[in-house]
Amino acid sequence: MDSTVNEQNENAQKHPFLVITVVAFMTFMGVLTETSMNVTFPTLMDQFNISLPTVQWVTTGYLLMVALLTITSAFLKRRFTNKQLFVSAALLFIAGDVMCGLAPNYWTLLVGRLVQAGCVGLTGPLMNNIILDVVPAHKLGTYMGMANLIVLVAPALGPMFGGAVVSFASWRMIFWITVPITLVLLLLGIFIIKQYTPTEHYEFDWLRFGVLALAMITLLMGFNIVGQRGFLVKFICYMVVSAASFCLFGWLSKSSHKALFKLSVFKRPVFLFSFLPYVFLQYSNIGLNFMLPSYVQIVNSASAFIAGLILLPGSVLNGLGQPIYGWMLDRFGGKLPLYLGNSLFLVPIVIMMVMGQQMSVLVITILYTVYATGRSMAFGNSMAYGLKHLPKDEQKDANAIYGTGNMLAGSLGTTVIATMMTSVHIYTLSYVQNIVVGSRLAFGMLALLGLVNFFLFRKLFKSGK
Numbered sequence: 017m018d019s020t021v022n023e024q025n026e027n028a029q030k031h032p033f034l035v036i037t038v039v040a041f042m043t044f045m046g047v048l049t050e051t052s053m054n055v056t057f058p059t060l061m062d063q064f065n066i067s068l069p070t071v072q073w074v075t076t077g078y079l080l081m082v083a084l085l086t087i088t089s090a091f092l093k094r095r096f097t098n099k100q101l102f103v104s105a106a107l108l109f110i111a112g113d114v115m116c117g118l119a120p121n122y123w124t125l126l127v128g129r130l131v132q133a134g135c136v137g138l139t140g141p142l143m144n145n146i147i148l149d150v151v152p153a154h155k156l157g158t159y160m161g162m163a164n165l166i167v168l169v170a171p172a173l174g175p176m177f178g179g180a181v182v183s184f185a186s187w188r189m190i191f192w193i194t195v196p197i198t199l200v201l202l203l204l205g206i207f208i209i210k211q212y213t214p215t216e217h218y219e220f221d222w223l224r225f226g227v228l229a230l231a232m233i234t235l236l237m238g239f240n241i242v243g244q245r246g247f248l249v250k251f252i253c254y255m256v257v258s259a260a261s262f263c264l265f266g267w268l269s270k271s272s273h274k275a276l277f278k279l280s281v282f283k284r285p286v287f288l289f290s291f292l293p294y295v296f297l298q299y300s301n302i303g304l305n306f307m308l309p310s311y312v313q314i315v316n317s318a319s320a321f322i323a324g325l326i327l328l329p330g331s332v333l334n335g336l337g338q339p340i341y342g343w344m345l346d347r348f349g350g351k352l353p354l355y356l357g358n359s360l361f362l363v364p365i366v367i368m369m370v371m372g373q374q375m376s377v378l379v380i381t382i383l384y385t386v387y388a389t390g391r392s393m394a395f396g397n398s399m400a401y402g403l404k405h406l407p408k409d410e411q412k413d414a415n416a417i418y419g420t421g422n423m424l425a426g427s428l429g430t431t432v433i434a435t436m437m438t439s440v441h442i443y444t445l446s447y448v449q450n451i452v453v454g455s456r457l458a459f460g461m462l463a464l465l466g467l468v469n470f471f472l473f474r475k476l477f478k479s480g481k
Contacts, residue, residue, distance in 0.1 A: 035150055035212075038205045039098075039143045040163045042105060044170045045198055046136035049113075049190060050078055051174025053129075055309045055324045056187045064122040068310070069240060072434040075306060076427045077126055078133045080236060083423030084229050085137025088220070090416040091276055092138070093145045095218050099209045101138050106202040108134030110195060117191040128191075141419045148403070148411050149212040154346065157400045161342025164396050169335035175309055179324025221276040224268050231261030236427055242435045278413040281406065285479035287414055290402030293354075293469045293476075294418060295425040297361070297395040300462045301388075303429030307437060307458060308384060314451050316377050326381045330388030341393045342400065350401040353393050354473050360390025362466035369459035373452045394469070401476070433458045 057071045064071075092101060112132025119125035143163055151159045181189045238254030241247045269279045281287045309323035318326075344353040364383040368375065375383075399418050406414055440454040 035208075035210070036143055036146050036159075036163050038201060038208050039102060039139050039146060042102065042109070042198070042201050042205065043136055043139040043143055045109060045194055045201070046082075046132070046139070047170035048174045048177065049132065049194060050075065050136070051170060051305060051327075052178030052181070052190045053078075053187075054306050055175050055178045055320050056182050056190070057310055058313050059182050059187055059320065060122070060125075064125075066122055068438055069434055070122075072306065072430050073126060073240075074129055075302075076236060076240070076430045076434075078129045079302065079423045079427035079430065080232065081130045081133035082137040082140070083232060083420050083427060085134060086141055086416060086419035086423055087225060087228060087276065088416075089138075089141030089145070089419055090278075090412045091218060091220055093142070093412055094216055095220075097211045097215055098142060098146065099206065099211070101142050102205045102209050103202065105135045105138035105142075106198055106205065108132065108138075109198050110202075113191040113195045113198070117188050117195075119188075137423075141415055144415050144419070145412060146212065148415065156404055157342035157345035157397065158339060159342070160396060160400050161338040161340070164342075165335050165338040169332070173328075173331075175305075175324035175327045175331075176321075177324070179309075179319070179321040183319060183321040224265055224276050227261050227265045227268065231258050231265060232424055234258040234261065235424075236431055239428065239431045239435060242432075242439065278410070281410050281414045281417065284406065284410075286405040286476065287402050289472050289476035289479055290398045291418060291421060293358075293472045294395065294398040294402075295421040296465045296469055296472075297391055297398065298422045299425040299429035300361075300365075300465060301391055301395070301429070302426035303433035303458070304384075304387070304462065306430045307433050307455060308380060310437070311451070311455055312377055312380060315373060315448055315455075316380075318377055322377060326377060327384060327388075329381060330385035333385060334388045334392040337389065337392055338396060341397060344393075345397045345400055350397065350473075351477060353397045354401070354476075355470070357390045357393030357395075357397070358466060358469045358473065360386055361394060361469075362390075362463060364390075365459055365463045365466060369456050369463060372456050373449070432461075436461070 053074050057068065057074075060066070060071050060074070061068065109132055112128045112130075112134070115128030115131060116125055119128055144160070147156070147159055147163060178187070178190055181187060181193070234254045235258040238251050238258065241250055241254075266279065282291075305327060308326060309320075312318040312326055313320065313323050341353055341357070364387040368380070368383055371379070402418075403411055403414060436458040437451055437454040440450045440457070442450055442453065445453070
């Protein structure tokens with residue numbers, strides 16, 4: 017077994033991009049459907065007679081389920097083969113496609129999305145773990161950028177794809193179109209995906225997993241009710257349960273010897289100060305990707321198709337720029353891509369906050385393009401910089417925490433921004449004007465996070481030395 021694994025590992029190192037391509041494309045399919053659904057929210061609200069805070073659980077619930085699965089990625093990588101994980105991901109995606117395509121009501125659609133989330137929850141961490149297995153450290157930024165190119169093209173195509181499907185057919189076709197493509201990827205993966213490290217039998221830590229899941233779910237539930245009548249008492253209860261669960265998880269982790277992931281990586285400043293900007297950038301990205309398509313439909317009276325197109329230029333540059341941004345990290349170190357990226361992230365957010373309802377669809381598209389370029393440059397390199405400076409035996413645990421934080425931040429970003437958009441109720445203003453005021457508050461919050469990131473990056477580079 018060990019000799020076979022070593023031989024496959026040597027072959028993989030000769031052609032590392034071929035090894036990760038199929039896994040990346042499967043992750044691409046999951047991200048494509050997730051971002052496609054954002055532009056369908058007004059249609060789903062009308063068809064199922066539901067509110068914006070309710071419909072956003074199609075995205076929030078999806079990302080939460082991905083986060084819960086990502087928690088287990090360090091255990092899954094050590095316990096199961098790459099092929100087993102990949103096949104399971106593909107089958108979950110197809111099952112979710114069928115459920116969503118046939119969904120007679122909103123709740124069936126939501127359950128289908130939760131099932132489908134298993135795809136990204138398994139293949140996202142799997143892709144990064146395979147890169148860590150086969151790519152040398154001095155090329156890590158470049159190859160992670162190449163993999164992210166495939167995955168991050170999905171946000172470019174997703175809103176446009178979803179908008180076109182909704183405008184010219186039915187939102188259900190989003191799921192039926194992706195079924196045959198996923199079947200092809202499944203067949204390719206069965207033949208291409210190999211094993212590069214030996215597996216071992218571990219006892220999974222169900223107690224810690226359950227406690228952490230409770231903490232994450234109650235955190236999101238709490239923020240989801242903000243703005244509703246009489247929400248304060250319920251919000252406090254949710255936050256108390258969430259905080260207590262997080263504390264209990266930390267206490268249990270001190271003595272647990274069962275497999276989940278190691279919290280000891282948080283003791284390393286280089287991990288902590290790369291992890292926090294990483295999740296802040298993802299929080300803002302998923303939240304803004306949710307907000308802008310809904311914003312231009314409500315405020316600018318744009319169609320679903322146009323709402324999908326506003327994210328296209330920025331998302332294309334986001335995806336195509338990944339290899340360049342990774343090369344910048346490998347060639348010049350972290351300061352150039354992280355400081356420059358965060359600056360390009362912050363400036364458009366401030367302009368959006370100041371301009372408010374004066375923004376046209378074209379102006380929003382241009383500002384989002386600059387924002388997406390900067391966010392993309394800083395996001396992937398925050399994780400790559402942290403992984404480069406961690407010992408090899410801690411990288412899988414760090415990857416699991418990065419991935420979990422990534423998805424939890426995305427879920428929280430969608431929930432909080434959806435709440436902020438609809439939380440303003442000034443009686444002298446129209447519904448559209450209230451949405452504009454709520455959106456400006458959300459832009460202000462994201463700008464504050466951008467300022468915090470500069471401080472965190474400064475601490476990161478000190479710790480990196």
